[in-house]
Every structure is written in C-alpha cells, then in structure tokens.
Amino acid sequence: MRVARKGDRVIVQYIGKLEDGTIFDTTINQDPLEFTIGDKEVIRGFEEAIIGMEEGERKVVVIEPDRAFGKKREDYIVKVSKDVLPPDLEVSEGMTLKLSQEGIQPIPVKVTQVGDDFIVIDANHPLAGHTLTFEITLLKII
Numbered sequence: 001m002r003v004a005r006k007g008d009r010v011i012v013q014y015i016g017k018l019e020d021g022t023i024f025d026t027t028i029n030q031d032p033l034e035f036t037i038g039d040k041e042v043i044r045g046f047e048e049a050i051i052g053m054e055e056g057e058r059k060v061v062v063i064e065p066d067r068a069f070g071k072k073r074e075d076y077i078v079k080v081s082k083d084v085l086p087p088d089l090e091v092s093e094g095m096t097l098k099l100s101q102e103g104i105q106p107i108p109v110k111v112t113q114v115g116d117d118f119i120v121i122d123a124n125h126p127l128a129g130h131t132l133t134f135e136i137t138l139l140k141i142i
Contacts, residue, residue, distance in 0.1 A: 001054045006038040009142040015135045043068045053138040063132045072129035077122045
C-alpha cells in the first residue's frame with residue numbers, strides 16, 4: 001500500500017484539541033482538508049504526522065508549540081496609546097483589531113486590556129504556546 005510522502009496532495013479529516021480537551025477546530029461534518037505535503041499550507045507538526053500514513057489510516061498526534069504556532073512571545077504584547085486609534089472606535093477587551101503598516105499585510109491583534117488612555121494588544125497567534133492534539137484520518141492520497 002502506498003504511503004503519503006512530501007509532495008503528495010492529500011485529503012484528511014481531523015479533530016484538533018487543546019490541552020484541556022477543548023476542540024478548537026475540526027473537519028467532522030464539514031469538507032475535509034486538502035493540501036500538499038511540504039508546501040507549508042498547514043503547521044509543520046501536522047504535515048510531519050501525515051508522512052508515512054496510508055489511505056484510511058487514523059492516528060492521534062500531539063504537537064508541541066515549536067512545531068505548531070510557536071511559543072507565546074512577550075514582545076508581541078504591546079501597550080499602545082489610544083491617540084493612534086480612530087477617534088470613533090470603541091475598543092473593548094477581547095476584540096480583534098487589524099494592525100496595518102504600509103507595505104505589510106494587516107496583522108490581527110487581540111485587545112487584552114483597555115485603560116483610560118491606552119490599550120494593550122497581543123499579536124501572538126491565538127494558539128501560540130499551546131500543545132495541540134490532532135485525531136487525523138488520511139482519506140486519500142491524490
């Protein structure tokens with residue numbers, strides 16, 4: 001039986017869980033995920049888990065932060081003056097803003113604190129710092 005290798009286009013179903021068992025993403029009852037192994041369309045640990053699998057095979061894999069979304073970086077958490085925000089913008093804790101700089105793709109940031117004249121934003125990926133568990137089924141190697 002053929003196994004998945006770098007360069008193969010694959011179709012998978014998965015359930016992604018956090019350390020406490022909370023499901024953060026799944027393809028169950030949705031379209032499966034299709035990607036090419038090695039094209040960096042998914043996190044490194046997920047790609048690595050597919051390599052060597054056969055069609056129809058199911059596995060559970062635990063992916064540490066360094067092979068997922070990285071460790072949470074303190075330098076990505078910044079205190080910003082409200083003066084730089086549009087005057088009509090009502091900010092609240094937990095909301096997502098898009099940080100724009102000329103010539104750079106906008107970056108989503110989460111507001112983690114709101115003060116009288118400042119806000120604190122976090123540009124870390126929401127899953128940064130988390131160890132992720134995936135239940136993966138390789139449906140097809142194209």
